[in-house]
Amino acid sequence: MTSHSFVISAPEQASLPVEGTDQRFPVHRIYCVGRNYAAHAVEMGHDPDKEPPFFFQKSATTLITDDGDFPYPPATQDVHHEIEMVVALAKGGVDIPVEEALDHVYGYAVGLDMTRRDIQSVMKKMGRPWDTAKSFEGAAPCGALVPATEIGHPSSGAIWLKINGELRQEGDLDQMIWKVPEIIAQLSTLFQLRAGDLIMTGTPSGVGAVNKGDTLEGGVEGVGALHTRVID
Numbered sequence: 595m596t597s598h599s600f601v602i603s604a605p606e607q608a609s610l611p612v613e614g615t616d617q618r619f620p621v622h623r624i625y626c627v628g629r630n631y632a633a634h635a636v637e638m639g640h641d642p643d644k645e646p647p648f649f650f651q652k653s654a655t656t657l658i659t660d661d662g663d664f665p666y667p668p669a670t671q672d673v674h675h676e677i678e679m680v681v682a683l684a685k686g687g688v689d690i691p692v693e694e695a696l697d698h699v700y701g702y703a704v705g706l707d708m709t710r711r712d713i714q715s716v717m718k719k720m721g722r723p724w725d726t727a728k729s730f731e732g733a734a735p736c737g738a739l740v741p742a743t744e745i746g747h748p749s750s751g752a753i754w755l756k757i758n759g760e761l762r763q764e765g766d767l768d769q770m771i772w773k774v775p776e777i778i779a780q781l782s783t784l785f786q787l788r789a790g791d792l793i794m795t796g797t798p799s800g801v802g803a804v805n806k807g808d809t810l811e812g813g814v815e816g817v818g819a820l821h822t823r824v825i826d
């Protein structure tokens with residue numbers, strides 16, 4: 595491997611803790627699936643039956659890890675929580691067959707696809723990209739990864755989010771329109787997937803606004819939990 599001398603300091607490698615170890619998982623890209631639970635598609639004003647999966651990305655630099663605080667972002671009055679199961683890839687590829695997709699998974703975590711909903715609404719209306727709504731600083735709080743060698747590949751089980759102890763989002767992984775193997779297969783027709791990629795797999799219904807001072811606690815049955823606090 596070539597060793598470069600850089601003209602400025604190289605950026606720090608984004609990473610996630612791995613449950614039960616002091617090692618970390620290096621993060622390459624973060625892919626997100628839109629409207630992957632029927633009840634959420636309906637609450638956002640869409641027909642869940644008509645759409646193939648669609649994707650967007652968050653920068654790996656938007657991760658908040660190790661239960662760090664979520665700084666309320668600028669240029670918005672309406673920041674929404676979207677609790678999601680996160681898939682981490684140990685192996686990449688292109689045109690990965692559905693039946694081989696799970697062989698590429700390292701493990702799973704609980705994440706939040708934080709969204710500047712007011713900006714997203716404007717961008718949708720104008721047919722513009724979602725980056726400013728989805729990829730701001732701190733937009734991807736994520737809990738510890740749990741290896742699939744320990745928990746298998748969860749395809750059912752509760753997914754939920756509480757704010758200040760009150761239940762706001764509740765669903766089940768079995769409500770995903772596109773299942774994890776299908777998501778990996780589809781993404782790999784569009785991108786060269788790589789070890790270190792994360793995939794946020796969509797949110798159940800109940801999305802809503804967070805406020806400064808809120809405590810967020812989310813979980814996925816069989817995977818784990820995520821805690822963060824909204825700070826000024």
Ligand code: MN
Binds near residue numbers: 796
């Ligand atoms: Mn989402």
